[in-house]
Amino acid sequence: MDQMALLExxxxxxxxxxxxxxxxxxxxLTVPRGKILLLCGGSGSGxxxxxxxxxxxxxxxxxxxxxxxxxxxxxxxxxxxxGAVGLIGQDPEGQIVTDRVWQELAFGLESLGxxxxxxxARIAETVSYFGLESLYRRRTDVLSGGQKQLVSLAAVFALxxxxxxxxxxxxxxxxxxxxxxxxxxxxxxxxxGTTIILSEHRLEEALPMADLVAVLHKGSLCCLAPxxxxxxxxxxxPAYEVLRTGMPAxxxxxSGRLRPxxxxxxxxxxxxxQMDVKPAPPAVRPVPEGKTCLRLRDVWLRYDKRExxxxxxxxMTLPAGTRTAILGGNGSGxxxxxQVLCGMLRxxxxxVRLWDAPPDRRGMSIAYLPQKPALLFCExxxxxxxxxxxxxxxxxxxxxxxxxxxxxxxLALHExxxxxxxxxxxxxxxxxxxxxxLLSEPRVxxxxxxxKGMDAAARQALGExxxxxSSQGVTVIxxxxxxxxxxxxxxxxxxxxxxxxxPLTPTRDFFCSNRVYTTSAHRLAAFRLPEAVxxxxxxxxxxxxx
Numbered sequence: 001m002d003q004m005a006l007l008e009x010x011x012x013x014x015x016x017x018x019x020x021x022x023x024x025x026x027x028x029l030t031v032p033r034g035k036i037l038l039l040c041g042g043s044g045s046g047x048x049x050x051x052x053x054x055x056x057x058x059x060x061x062x063x064x065x066x067x068x069x070x071x072x073x074x075x076x077x078x079x080x081x082x083g084a085v086g087l088i089g090q091d092p093e094g095q096i097v098t099d100r101v102w103q104e105l106a107f108g109l110e111s112l113g114x115x116x117x118x119x120x121a122r123i124a125e126t127v128s129y130f131g132l133e134s135l136y137r138r139r140t141d142v143l144s145g146g147q148k149q150l151v152s153l154a155a156v157f158a159l160x161x162x163x164x165x166x167x168x169x170x171x172x173x174x175x176x177x178x179x180x181x182x183x184x185x186x187x188x189x190x191x192x193g194t195t196i197i198l199s200e201h202r203l204e205e206a207l208p209m210a211d212l213v214a215v216l217h218k219g220s221l222c223c224l225a226p227x228x229x230x231x232x233x234x235x236x237x238p239a240y241e242v243l244r245t246g247m248p249a250x251x252x253x254x255s256g257r258l259r260p261x262x263x264x265x266x267x268x269x270x271x272x273x274q275m276d277v278k279p280a281p282p283a284v285r286p287v288p289e290g291k292t293c294l295r296l297r298d299v300w301l302r303y304d305k306r307e308x309x310x311x312x313x314x315x316m317t318l319p320a321g322t323r324t325a326i327l328g329g330n331g332s333g334x335x336x337x338x339q340v341l342c343g344m345l346r347x348x349x350x351x352v353r354l355w356d357a358p359p360d361r362r363g364m365s366i367a368y369l370p371q372k373p374a375l376l377f378c379e380x381x382x383x384x385x386x387x388x389x390x391x392x393x394x395x396x397x398x399x400x401x402x403x404x405x406x407x408x409x410x411l412a413l414h415e416x417x418x419x420x421x422x423x424x425x426x427x428x429x430x431x432x433x434x435x436x437x438l439l440s441e442p443r444v445x446x447x448x449x450x451x452k453g454m455d456a457a458a459r460q461a462l463g464e465x466x467x468x469x470s471s472q473g474v475t476v477i478x479x480x481x482x483x484x485x486x487x488x489x490x491x492x493x494x495x496x497x498x499x500x501x502x503p504l505t506p507t508r509d510f511f512c513s514n515r516v517y518t519t520s521a522h523r524l525a526a527f528r529l530p531e532a533v534x535x536x537x538x539x540x541x542x543x544x545x546x
Contacts, residue, residue: 043427083159089250146177246456312499373433
């Protein structure tokens with residue numbers, strides 16, 4: 001074993017029980033002690049499988065070949081003790097197991113049998129280190145997504161892990177909370193020497209902070225190198241095409257133009273400053289001006305009479321065929337708004353009107369994708385689930401097959417049909433759930449964090465699908481933290497804050513007028529190209545000058 005390695009895998013392969021194709025194939029990987037390793041790859045490439053195999057308590061069932069070796073100097077006998085390896089997933093709620101924050105911090109320590117005086121001291125220093133004093137006695141169910149993820153990290157940190165595994169930890173966090181979470185990870189690595197393996201699709205901040213980048217493609221390791229070198233090795237490969245639109249803005253803009261390629265926004269600004277580029281108005285995306293299909297007037301809602309209102313006099317009017325992004329921080333009420341629109345929640349006062357249909361028929365025209373797509377599945381295979389839903393819709397087997405064939409080019413559902421829905425990766429579950437909803441051919445499509453867990457290629461396919469649907473008159477409303485996706489594929493944007501929605505604004509105007517809730521490309525290029533919002537806008541300006 002390498003003297004500087006904390007762990008190694010040797011020809012590691014894994015096949016899930018009942019699966020015909022291995023999830024991992026001959027993965028040989030060395031993770032240096034005290035470093036941050038970024039694990040990249042498309043949905044279903046094996047990232048989550050690899051992370052779960054590295055923590056024995058969470059290892060999936062199936063056929064394992066090859067070896068996983070831990071440093072005996074760090075782990076006595078080469079076997080991690082309980083708590084020595086920590087795993088944090090993408091669902092903050094799925095990791096919280098107690099009612100109060102202080103209980104969550106104590107739970108793992110109590111499980112290890114730590115004496116009370118030592119446990120109290122450990123909790124005290126953990127709370128101080130993470131700045132959790134104001135949350136310490138709060139109920140965990142009222143915390144925002146970012147707060148829950150931070151509490152989960154603190155609970156793992158309290159166990160003094162030498163290896164921290166993170167599987168899409170910022171998937172459900174707003175941009176501000178995600179930046180804070182990444183900063184905390186860097187602090188843990190720098191100050192505590194914690195070795196971190198981070199699986200992420202959000203690469204804008206994750207890639208520059210990594211010491212090494214490992215890229216999985218269809219279960220095989222195709223790259224292991226420092227970030228700058230990894231970008232050179234990946235250029236032009238199938239793996240890069242899957243990741244390309246999820247790369248940092250500087251990489252998307254300058255890859256192939258500069259060597260070495262800038263990785264951060266500040267490096268991209270410095271590079272752009274040296275170039276002779278003149279502002280040019282980007283192509284205008286006209287906002288559809290169809291008949292009003294949905295209107296909310298003075299909508300108020302609270303979950304409990306003793307709590308504050310979640311929605312406070314909210315107003316919204318949408319024309320048919322528009323794609324609208326509802327943005328805002330964790331806990332701002334975005335999911336609540338979507339549930340009001342689809343009829344799952346009834347406002348305390350105010351009106352919700354869809355088309356000219358009476359309220360009791362609203363559900364016939366609307367489809368809703370929740371944040372947890374697994375809630376939509378009830379059969380043992382995706383194929384059986386689709387068949388059961390097709391019967392509910394009155395579709396014949398031929399009609400169901402035809403609709404699935406129409407969705408196949410964009411959602412790639414065929415490869416998933418034989419699998420259990422719960423065995424799919426996060427991104428695959430999103431695709432499968434969306435495919436199920438589209439079988440009903442809804443006129444209004446509500447999507448709650450639809451790009452969560454999706455790789456860059458799947459996000460692009462989803463965007464193209466939403467564009468095609470809106471051209472057919474379908475009205476799309478999505479609550480999202482994915483600002484780059486909203487910039488590329490929506491017509492209107494609004495910010496939900498303090499229970500109220502800001503006036504819906506054409507997407508380009510919205511992002512050009514913001515400093516925090518704006519795209520990475522705009523932050524990089526605004527000083528030279530004030531109307532640039534997407535990486536394509538900046539790249540087009542550079543092409544025009546070359």
